Amino acid sequence: xxxxxxxxxxxxxxxxxxxxxxxxxxxxxxxxxxxxxxxxxxxxxxxxxxxxxxxxxxxxxxxxxxxxxxxxxxxxxxxxxxxxxxxxxxxxxxxxxxxxxxxxxxxxxxxxxxxxxxxxxxxxxxxxxxxxxxxxxxxxxxxxxxxxxxxxxxxxxxxxxxxxxxxxxxxxxxxxxxxxxxxxxxxxxxxxxxxxxxxxxxxxxxxxxxxxxxxx
Amino acid sequence: xxxxxxxxxxxxxxxxxxxxxxxxxxxxxxxxxxxxxxxxxxxxxxxxxxxxxxxxxxxxxxxxxxxxxxxxxxxxxxxxxxxxxxxxxxxxxxxxxxxxxxxxxxxxxxxxxxxxxxxxxxxxxxxxxxxxxxxxxxxxxxxx
Numbered sequence: 001x002x003x004x005x006x007x008x009x010x011x012x013x014x015x016x017x018x019x020x021x022x023x024x025x026x027x028x029x030x031x032x033x034x035x036x037x038x039x040x041x042x043x044x045x046x047x048x049x050x051x052x053x054x055x056x057x058x059x060x061x062x063x064x065x066x067x068x069x070x071x072x073x074x075x076x077x078x079x080x081x082x083x084x085x086x087x088x089x090x091x092x093x094x095x096x097x098x099x100x101x102x103x104x105x106x107x108x109x110x111x112x113x114x115x116x117x118x119x120x121x122x123x124x125x126x127x128x129x130x131x132x133x134x135x136x137x138x139x140x141x142x143x144x145x146x147x148x149x150x151x152x153x154x155x156x157x158x159x160x161x162x163x164x165x166x167x168x169x170x171x172x173x174x175x176x177x178x179x180x181x182x183x184x185x186x187x188x189x190x191x192x193x194x195x196x197x198x199x200x201x202x203x204x205x206x207x208x209x210x211x212x213x214x215x216x
Numbered sequence: 217x218x219x220x221x222x223x224x225x226x227x228x229x230x231x232x233x234x235x236x237x238x239x240x241x242x243x244x245x246x247x248x249x250x251x252x253x254x255x256x257x258x259x260x261x262x263x264x265x266x267x268x269x270x271x272x273x274x275x276x277x278x279x280x281x282x283x284x285x286x287x288x289x290x291x292x293x294x295x296x297x298x299x300x301x302x303x304x305x306x307x308x309x310x311x312x313x314x315x316x317x318x319x320x321x322x323x324x325x326x327x328x329x330x331x332x333x334x335x336x337x338x339x340x341x342x343x344x345x346x347x348x349x350x351x352x353x354x355x356x357x358x359x360x
């Protein structure tokens with residue numbers, strides 16, 4: 001019994017620790033102006049929230065967050081950062097009041113809504129009592145797949161997953177159509193490997209007369 | 217130098233892990249979406265260590281974008297296969313004409329569509345990365 005209490009306090013402490021880290025990182029992201037640091041911190045945010053998801057037994061969500069949020073989107077955002085300015089423009093302090101009020105009101109409403117949430121792992125909560133329970137009961141006879149997440153995703157809701165796959169494909173296609181397929185840089189490096197040599201030559205041509213000018 | 221050696225050791229391990237996640241999606245956490253992203257991250261790591269043009273020579277952009285399209289086609293093709301067998305679209309039970317309770321069609325269907333999702337996700341993610349990173353822009357030293 002005491003072991004249970006110690007375990008629960010430990011889990012609660014780790015929960016509080018993770019959420020505190022998330023809070024600090026979010027504040028830091030909101031206050032920073034350097035886009036590089038913001039991208040890195042958002043990767044940290046994703047990684048910490050992935051660890052927190054695993055702590056509350058949402059393993060699949062945590063795995064996806066770690067792979068997509070911390071790995072993929074950080075790399076994509078770094079790539080996107082190369083195309084724009086490196087620092088965000090500072091805003092006037094008066095302009096921040098409106099967004100702050102909106103965030104504050106939304107936060108208060110969310111905290112108010114958590115009062116009605118069922119406890120973690122509550123057997124009588126709607127998520128565990130209704131359709132979820134039915135899937136758990138019929139899944140083994142229907143599909144013979146041990147992981148109910150996979151069988152729901154791929155079999156019961158195969159249409160949805162087909163749609164998701166099409167969405168991912170369309171997203172890739174749209175980015176490629178907007179930005180080009182990135183083959184230009186490959187063609188540039190393949191076509192003229194002396195390309196790095198031409199730029200210093202031009203610089204030299206531009207700078208040499210300026211240096212020689214005062215001498216002559 | 218150290219980066220290159222470490223990356224050369226890590227890349228095969230990460231690829232194996234991606235396929236582990238892919239083929240154990242039926243019994244444990246993860247699945248084709250995660251495996252596809254992990255595969256794309258391997259290419260990003262490769263391009264960060266060895267340079268983008270080396271990665272583009274190893275896995276050319278035309279290959280990644282066709283891979284994405286082929287993945288969606290594989291997924292949709294399983295549905296058409298079920299249609300041809302007389303079932304509903306994407307009804308895995310009809311793939312081999314089994315009675316209810318038979319699971320071969322379910323297993324085969326899920327594995328094939330997960331392969332399709334793997335191809336589509338890794339192809340699309342790599343295409344996005346190539347499109348963004350392949351722009352001719354250099355990061356300057358003072359920006360780091």
